[in-house]
Amino acid sequence: MAKNYQLIHRISSCKSQSTNVYKAVSLASREYYTIKITDFDDLTDPDITLNEISRIRHIRHSNILPLLSCFVQDCQIWSIYPHIQYGSCRDILNVIRDYYLNNVENEPNSSVVWDRADEQIRLCFNEQSLQPIIKSVLLALDYLHSKHIIHRCICPENVFITHSGHVYLGGMGFSVSLMDNGFLNKRLHDYPARIENYVNYLSPEILQQNLIGYNAKSDIYSLGVTVCELANGTHPFTGCQKVQMLFEKLVGYDIGLWDRSILTPESKNTFVSGIVCLCTNSQLVLN
Numbered sequence: 001m002a003k004n005y006q007l008i009h010r011i012s013s014c015k016s017q018s019t020n021v022y023k024a025v026s027l028a029s030r031e032y033y034t035i036k037i038t039d040f041d042d043l044t045d046p047d048i049t050l051n052e053i054s055r056i057r058h059i060r061h062s063n064i065l066p067l068l069s070c071f072v073q074d075c076q077i078w079s080i081y082p083h084i085q086y087g088s089c090r091d092i093l094n095v096i097r098d099y100y101l102n103n104v105e106n107e108p109n110s111s112v113v114w115d116r117a118d119e120q121i122r123l124c125f126n127e128q129s130l131q132p133i134i135k136s137v138l139l140a141l142d143y144l145h146s147k148h149i150i151h152r153c154i155c156p157e158n159v160f161i162t163h164s165g166h167v168y169l170g171g172m173g174f175s176v177s178l179m180d181n182g183f184l185n186k187r188l189h190d191y192p193a194r195i196e197n198y199v200n201y202l203s204p205e206i207l208q209q210n211l212i213g214y215n216a217k218s219d220i221y222s223l224g225v226t227v228c229e230l231a232n233g234t235h236p237f238t239g240c241q242k243v244q245m246l247f248e249k250l251v252g253y254d255i256g257l258w259d260r261s262i263l264t265p266e267s268k269n270t271f272v273s274g275i276v277c278l279c280t281n282s283q284l285v286l287n
Contacts, residue, residue: 002073004028005035005080011087018042019049023083032083033068041075045194049077052173059147063140065160065170081170085163088170089133089156089230093124097233124233133159133230136167137223145216148178152192154222155201156229174198178215187213200237201225204249228255 007022011034014020018039025032038049056067069080086092125133137159144151151172158171174192178185191209195202203221205214229235236255237245 001069001071002078005033007035018044034081034083036077036079036081038077038079039075040072040077048173048194051175052171053077053079055149055172055175059144059149061140061143063136063167063169064143064172065168082162082168084160084168086161089125089159089161089226092161093156093230093233096124125230127231130227130230132165133161133167134223134227137169137226140169141216141219141223144175145219148184149175150178150188150214150216151175151219152206152222153195153198153201154219154226155198156226159226187215189213199242200235200240200245207246207249225255 004027005024006027007024009023011021011023020037022035022037023032024035040046040049043049053067053070056064057070060066065081065084067079067081069078071078137154141151141154151169151174153171153174154169155171158169160168160170162168174195176188176190176192178188189209189211191206199207201222203214203218205212205218205221225236237248240248
C-alpha cells in the first residue's frame with residue numbers, strides 16, 4: 001500500500017508519539033493527501049494512536065477529520081487523511097507571526113509599532129474568521145456529545161482549515177466514551193495519560209481529579225480557551241507556572257479578549273465569556 005504514495009515533504013513531527021506527518025501524492029490519482037506515519041516499535045503509549053484510529057472509524061461528520069485509510073507497513077502505521085492546505089490554526093498563527101516578524105526585520109524604518117496592544121491586533125484571528133471556525137467546531141462537538149464522546153483535546157493544533165475554508169476537528173487520540181459495557185456514565189474520573197502538552201486547555205473539572213468528575217461540558221471550556229488564544233494571538237495562561245495556572249482555573253480566573261475591538265458592538269465578548277466561565281449550576285446547550 002505504501003508504494004501507492006509518494007512522500008513530498010515532512011509537515012510536522014511528534015517525538016513523544018514517534019510520529020511524522022507528511023504531505024504526499026497518490027501515484028494513481030495524483031491527488032494530495034496528508035499521511036501520518038507512526039513507528040509502532042518506538043511508541044511509549046500506543047493506546048493514544050490506536051484510540052484515535054478506532055474512534056474515527058466509528059464516527060462520520062462533515063466537520064470531523066476523516067481517516068481515509070490505515071495500514072501497517074514495516075512496523076509503521078500509515079494513516080491517510082485528506083490534504084489540509086492551510087494546516088491547523090496553530091500553523092496559521094505561526095505564519096502570521098513569522099510574516100510580521102520578517103516584515104519588521106526587512107524594513108527597519110517600517111511604521112509597524114510592536115507594542116503589546118498592536119501585537120494582539122495583528123497576530124490573531126479577527127471576528128469574521130473566527131465565526132465559521134467556532135460554528136464548525138461546535139457542530140463537531142454536538143455530534144460527538146450526541147454519541148456520548150468527550151474530545152478532551154480542543155486546541156489550535158487540532159482545528160484544521162482547507163483552502164476552501166472548510167473546518168475540521170481532529171486529534172481524537174485523547175477522546176473517551178461515556179459508554180462502558182453498555183452503561184452510560186454521567187461523569188468520568190479518568191485523567192488522560194500523556195496530555196501534559198495540552199494541560200493549559202483542560203477544564204478545571206478534569207484537572208481537579210476529584211470525586212465529582214467531569215462530563216462533556218469540559219470540551220466547551222477548552223473551546224473557550226482556544227477561542228481566546230486565536231482572538232488574542234497568545235494563550236491566556238502564557239508564562240504561568242502549572243501550579244499558578246491550576247489555581248487561577250479553580251478560582252474562576254476571568255478569561256476573555258484583551259482587545260475587544262476585534263468584535264462587533266453586538267457581540268462584545270458575550271460568547272467567549274459564556275463558554276469559559278466555570279458555572280456548576282448551568283449548562284451551555286450547543287444547539
